[in-house]
Amino acid sequence: MQTRRSFLKFGAGAAAVGALAPLTVSANSSDVKWDEEHEIIIVGSGFAGLAAAVEAGKLGAKDIVIFEKLGVYGGNSTLNAGQACFANTDLQKQLGIEDSAELMVQDQLKSGRGYASEELLRHSAELGPYIYQLTKDCGCIYRDHIINTGGTSATRSHQVIERSGAGFIRPMLKTARGYGVKTKIRHKFEHLITAKDGTVLGIQVRKGYHFGHEDSGKLINVRAEKGVLIATGGFGANVSFRQALDPNLGSEVGCTNARGATGDGLIAMIAEGAMPVHLSFIQSGPWASxxxxxxxxxxxxxxxxxxxxxxxxxxxxxxxxxxxxxxxxxxxxxxxxxxxxxxxxxxxxxxxxxxxxxxxxxxxxxxxxxxxxxxxxxxxxxxxxxxxxxxxxxxxxxxxxxxxxxxxxxxxxxxxxxxxxxxxxxxxxxxxPKVHYCQGGIQINAKAEVIAAKTGEKIPGLYAAGEVSGGVHGVSRLGGCSTPECMAFGVTAARSIMKA
Incomplete structure (x- = not known):
């Protein structure tokens, strides 16, 4: 049910981010016909979404669902080089490498050129050893060689043997399903469904969606008992959106992202009043061919x-x-x-x-x-x-x-x-160079709660993790640091939802 209030909210969002912004729905729970209900809803099956699913399963959640809009799982996360920067690991010690979370944070702050969030970087770095062990417990296997990525003062980029993000995605997906997590492909997130006080009640998704056919499938409303996690990634593949933010990044510039990296979750959250940060900080990969x-x-x-x-x-x-x-x-x-x-x-x-x-x-x-x-x-x-x-x-x-x-x-x-x-x-x-990573997104706090632009307070029931969130890395992200950050805040979101 779309009210006049939600229409006006859409208009404000469109003015801010363009006509691609989806409608939001503002209604009491009794006004919405719910087609499904789950304890926890996760949108996106990349590093952040899967880490959240695994952690929530470990914490005892019984009804978790992951919605993925494409026909395969993993999204953009499968396309990286299978690297993750962790500090002070057993492998580093075996190789005689001295490192610490503090040193990792300082390296990232320097790269961020004064715009990075020390609080969020520290939270991610300090969770690094836990994430490292979590991935190994899921069955991820690391090489015995650590890579030196640019801008670091210690060699810390651990790499799975597949040398691809799939080396993380497949084991984590299997582990999540072992906890009973429901995984659904071809379900495109359309918008959030909120109560009149702004609390996020659930989402609308397009079931049976086929990429590029925007009217395909059937619209269904899905209620979340405890919370919604948006882990939809960045917008590097959305040329019109990224070019509006940086005129130098038009269609003639290549991109490393999966075709699904179109910013759906970001745009929907901004339309719902989330705080956008650093959207024009779009990184290109200097290692591209x-x-x-x-x-x-x-x-x-x-x-x-x-x-x-x-x-x-x-x-x-x-x-x-x-x-x-x-x-x-x-x-x-x-x-x-x-x-x-x-x-x-x-x-x-x-x-x-x-x-x-x-x-x-x-x-x-x-x-x-x-x-x-x-x-x-x-x-x-x-x-x-x-x-x-x-x-x-x-x-x-x-x-x-x-x-x-x-x-x-x-x-x-x-x-x-x-x-x-x-x-x-x-x-x-x-x-x-090719467009690779969007440092900008919506603002979150160290609990992975989404912050409202109007009040500076959290939006109840709404969480975000991974590239869809912004302000973490500042102007420039160091190589190998997105994977652990996505997973760290996915884990954090799961913990926050379970405590809510």
């Missing part, structure tokens, strides 16, 4: 090889950045690589095959023409039209930095490059 679509194989290849490789400007044959700086720093520098006419001239990541072959991604980037093998510096220069003398000098200089353990050009942390000299044969991949 322009020679493949989506996230691709190149991301994993470059992530592994950045610490002991060089990124070269094709115009000069010289390095132009610290290859392990934070994402924003690198992406901003990469997008400046242009030819004389101002057209993109993607940089080159040059890595030694003797080290690159230790990572399984090398076979795929070579097989699918995302990277190429060369026997000499001259061959690289000829193929990519790079001035050969400066390139040879740069590689010689780099090898002196490796020997000395100090990068005199850009101050790169060299502990992951010890003894790894840049010698032929070489593997070379092109680099060009």
């Amino acid at each position: 322009p020679d493949e679509g989506g996230f691709g194989y190149g991301a994993g290849f470059s992530l592994y090889n950045f610490p002991h490789s060089v990124a070269i400007d094709r115009n000069t044959g010289q390095r132009f950045m610290n290859e392990t700086a934070d994402r924003k720093t690198r992406a901003d520098l990469e997008v400046q690589r242009r030819d004389k006419d101002g057209k993109p001239n993607p940089a080159l990541l040059i890595t030694p095959k003797h080290e690159a072959k230790k990572d399984p991604s090398m076979a795929n980037v070579l097989k699918y023409n995302v990277a190429w093998e060369f026997d000499s510096v001259e061959a690289i220069a000829k193929h990519f039209d790079v001035p050969v003398k400066p390139l040879k000098k740069q590689i010689e200089d780099w090898n002196t930095y490796v020997k000395a353990g100090e990068d005199l050009q850009f101050g790169k942390r060299m502990n992951m490059s010890t003894g790894i000299y840049l010698t032929a044969p070489f593997i070379v991949q092109r680099l060009w």
Whole structure:
């Protein structure tokens, strides 16, 4: 039932976020015909949603449902590189790596450039060891190698053996179902259903939905006994929405996200009065390749090889950045690589095959023409039209930095490059950023409760976790930090709902 009040609320939301905002329903519970009722409703089956389902199951919830709008589970979470930054783990100790939650928080605050939430970052980092163990208890298996992601002062990115987010999703989905969690695909979240006092009562979903056919399926109303968790992810695949926030991110810019990352949950919560924060902080991945679509194989290849490789400007044959700086720093520098006419001239990541072959991604980037093998510096220069003398000098200089353990050009942390000299044969991949992560979203507190814009107080019955929430990371998110944050606030939301 749509009242005049809810129509006016929709109008205000549309003015703020565009005509894509869905209607909200404001009604007493007696005014709504409920088609289903569940103890806990979770919208989205990615890291946040599944972590919440597992935790709620552990805490004794008996009737949990997960709604997923696509035909497969996991959403955007399945497409990442299977990495999660945890501090002070047993694996770090085995490898002689000193780290702490405090150090992780400080690294992230620096990357956030004054906009990150210390409270939320600390909450996530301190829950890290619990999340690490939870995933292992679910059956996730980690590699015995920890990756050095950019902008960190300690090596802390743990990676599952699948080197894909699916390595988290499949075990967690199985564990959730073991607790009796109901999982439903092709159920698209349409909007929240609220009482007149603003309390969230439930949601409307489109049952039998097929992506791209917006009128497909049947609308049903689903009541939540204890609470609704929105874990629908970001809006990177919604080109009109992201371009309205950042005019530089139009359709000509690639994107690593799944097609379902259209911001449905975010838009609905804003229309319901939730506080939007940092929406224009949209991050591009500096490890992306322009020679493949989506996230691709190149991301994993470059992530592994950045610490002991060089990124070269094709115009000069010289390095132009610290290859392990934070994402924003690198992406901003990469997008400046242009030819004389101002057209993109993607940089080159040059890595030694003797080290690159230790990572399984090398076979795929070579097989699918995302990277190429060369026997000499001259061959690289000829193929990519790079001035050969400066390139040879740069590689010689780099090898002196490796020997000395100090990068005199850009101050790169060299502990992951010890003894790894840049010698032929070489593997070379092109680099060009792609839209990857939305730091902005709706505001939550450390209990994963959604905050109302009008009052600054929580919206009763409504929780959010993962990329749909904003203000956590600030201007730039460090690599490997979204996975544990999504899971940490999914777990937190479950705890808050069970205590409500």
